[in-house]
Amino acid sequence: xxxxxxxxxxxxxxxxxxxxPAYEMPGNVLSWDAxxxxxxxxxxxxxxxxxxxxxxxxxxxxxxxxxxxxxxxAYAGCFYTPLDSGMPEARMKRIAERLQPSVILxxxxxxxxxERISGEAKLLNAAxxxxxxxxxxxxxxRARHIDTDLLYVLFTSGSTGTPKGVSIQHRAVVDFIEWAxxxxxxxxxxxxxxxxxxxFDNSVLDLYCTMRMQGxxxxxxxGDFMFPKRLxxxxxxxxxxxxxxxxxxxTALARAEVLQPGCLPDMKRIFFCGETMPCGTLNGWKQAVxxxxxxxxxxxxxxxxxxxxxxxxxxxxxxxxxxxxxxxxNTRIDLIDGEICVSGTCLSPxxxxxxxxxxxxxxxxxxxxxxxxxxxxxxxxxxxNDRGELMFLGRRDSQIKxxxxxxxxxxxxxxxxxxxxxxxxxxxxxxxxxWIVAAxxxxxxETAVKTALKAALPKYMLPDLLLKRETLPRTGSGKIDRKVxxxxxxxxxxxx
Amino acid sequence: xxEMSRLIAALExxxxxxxxxxxxxxxxxxxxxxxxxxRIIASLxxxxxxxxxxxxxxxxxxxxxxxxxxxxxxxxxx
Numbered sequence: 001x002x003x004x005x006x007x008x009x010x011x012x013x014x015x016x017x018x019x020x021p022a023y024e025m026p027g028n029v030l031s032w033d034a035x036x037x038x039x040x041x042x043x044x045x046x047x048x049x050x051x052x053x054x055x056x057x058x059x060x061x062x063x064x065x066x067x068x069x070x071x072x073x074a075y076a077g078c079f080y081t082p083l084d085s086g087m088p089e090a091r092m093k094r095i096a097e098r099l100q101p102s103v104i105l106x107x108x109x110x111x112x113x114x115e116r117i118s119g120e121a122k123l124l125n126a127a128x129x130x131x132x133x134x135x136x137x138x139x140x141x142r143a144r145h146i147d148t149d150l151l152y153v154l155f156t157s158g159s160t161g162t163p164k165g166v167s168i169q170h171r172a173v174v175d176f177i178e179w180a181x182x183x184x185x186x187x188x189x190x191x192x193x194x195x196x197x198x199x200f201d202n203s204v205l206d207l208y209c210t211m212r213m214q215g216x217x218x219x220x221x222x223g224d225f226m227f228p229k230r231l232x233x234x235x236x237x238x239x240x241x242x243x244x245x246x247x248x249x250x251t252a253l254a255r256a257e258v259l260q261p262g263c264l265p266d267m268k269r270i271f272f273c274g275e276t277m278p279c280g281t282l283n284g285w286k287q288a289v290x291x292x293x294x295x296x297x298x299x300x301x302x303x304x305x306x307x308x309x310x311x312x313x314x315x316x317x318x319x320x321x322x323x324x325x326x327x328x329x330n331t332r333i334d335l336i337d338g339e340i341c342v343s344g345t346c347l348s349p350x351x352x353x354x355x356x357x358x359x360x361x362x363x364x365x366x367x368x369x370x371x372x373x374x375x376x377x378x379x380x381x382x383x384x385n386d387r388g389e390l391m392f393l394g395r396r397d398s399q400i401k402x403x404x405x406x407x408x409x410x411x412x413x414x415x416x417x418x419x420x421x422x423x424x425x426x427x428x429x430x431x432x433x434x435w436i437v438a439a440x441x442x443x444x445x446e447t448a449v450k451t452a453l454k455a456a457l458p459k460y461m462l463p464d465l466l467l468k469r470e471t472l473p474r475t476g477s478g479k480i481d482r483k484v485x486x487x488x489x490x491x492x493x494x495x496x
Numbered sequence: 497x498x499e500m501s502r503l504i505a506a507l508e509x510x511x512x513x514x515x516x517x518x519x520x521x522x523x524x525x526x527x528x529x530x531x532x533x534x535r536i537i538a539s540l541x542x543x544x545x546x547x548x549x550x551x552x553x554x555x556x557x558x559x560x561x562x563x564x565x566x567x568x569x570x571x572x573x574x
Contacts, residue, residue: 086529222529222530223523223524223555225530226530226533226553226555227553227554227555228553229554230554252550255550256550257549257550447512450512454513459529460531464535
């Protein structure tokens with residue numbers, strides 16, 4: 001029987017490799033059997049509190065237990081939203097208001113914040129999950145499952161200041177993971193080293209390819225990524241053979257000059273997605289790990305992590321651009337006025353509880369007018385090279401990527417606008433320096449504006465330079481002109 | 497301004513909400529994250545005209561104010 005629910009893979013892993021390590025971090029290894037037991041007990045507790053197909057907000061650190069909580073939501077027939085515990089409470093609250101979770105499942109140290117953002121939601125402390133499993137309850141939920149049920153909702157920056165909740169169905173994840181395991185030639189027992197946070201969709205590949213192949217996923221402590229030597233030692237000690245990281249994490253390690261030929265004898269597969277991969281970084285890695293498979297992937301959260309891929313099959317100069325290649329199975333990519341447009345099984349059915357934004361981004365496929373078929377407009381620009389490979393050319397709007405994080409400059413401007421004493425605001429991104437530069441007019445003092453921004457935005461969105469101006473430049477149509485602001489800032493030698 | 501004051505000023509440009517003098521485990525306690533660290537290194541590079549090689553970025557060098565001062569002195573041109 002074909003897979004309809006990601007839990008089918010979990011149960012297969014339990015049958016085939018019950019005692020093998022599944023999800024682990026240093027000092028805390030859970031076997032497939034343990035993962036399944038913990039997921040079922042979380043599912044039991046959740047099913048007692050939450051109706052089928054309602055949202056479960058998860059506020060926990062990145063631990064094996066957090067994975068069990070997410071899978072527990074699936075056992076209860078619900079869907080999960082892992083939240084970045086580091087984001088400001090005001091933003092968490094806006095997400096909770098949009099999501100209207102039936103339950104907030106939280107780690108002990110987030111009890112206060114969970115309570116404050118809870119609204120109508122019921123609260124469940126992860127430390128209070130029962131040991132027992134009510135199998136008939138879970139089987140009842142499972143019997144009603146269909147593959148268009150939601151598995152998760154991940155929130156991403158929204159241009160008007162409110163994050164958008166991308167909802168993803170089981171069938172999209174099943175389709176994606178079956179493609180990934182075969183296209184990426186993953187062996188059973190694959191050993192992944194995880195970099196992506198669970199609230200970032202690259203983690204979907206990590207989590208479910210591991211499950212599908214009865215492998216293991218080492219949750220690398222976040223702090224390791226700050227220290228190249230420590231990170232390298234972790235990859236060596238844990239004998240990681242596969243990584244799927246944002247290019248900035250790979251670049252940091254390559255630039256630190258700690259990679260030496262032969263330094264990672266176990267490493268077989270190096271995959272990347274989430275932002276443009278510089279060929280200089282790729283070449284640095286290829287020198288150190290020459291035998292590995294290198295695959296560049298591309299895709300926004302709305303199409304389930306990845307919609308196109310390119311296996312590196314030739315050499316590139318440091319200054320070349322790497323192709324994003326070809327569509328995945330069951331995925332169609334059309335270039336419409338140069339914009340990358342995606343349709344197929346991978347598509348999100350829409351932004352959760354947000355019909356307006358859904359209608360704007362998920363549109364009727366213009367080349368298939370005879371039947372209703374949705375197409376997602378990525379906002380990314382693309383073109384084909386001479387070899388017929390798709391190339392990524394940039395954005396058509398003001399969305400940026402910094403350290404792999406997707407940021408709408410509009411969300412930063414909206415936070416500025418909401419600060420007391422700010423009249424007008426504008427931001428731009430300096431790609432060379434990786435700086436967000438923000439300017440505003442009004443009475444407000446810079447320190448007060450900075451404090452207001454910190455309370456509203458996650459750290460990776462905070463401007464690196466804040467300018468108080470008398471006026472802001474305008475375009476002919478009266479919009480604030482980011483390009484002219486940039487020229488002004490650069491000509492005044494504020495940026496050099 | 498003495499070296500210590502310049503160091504504190506450079507650090508406060510990155511994080512004005514941290515009392516750097518009072519903390520003994522800035523990294524190990526998770527007070528500083530990777531974004532902070534990147535910015536601190538850039539800020540120190542600029543304030544002291546030094547270059548801290550990325551391979552030498554070790555937690556011990558960033559855990560306390562004294563450790564950072566010592567590191568800055570190591571990398572200052574003679």
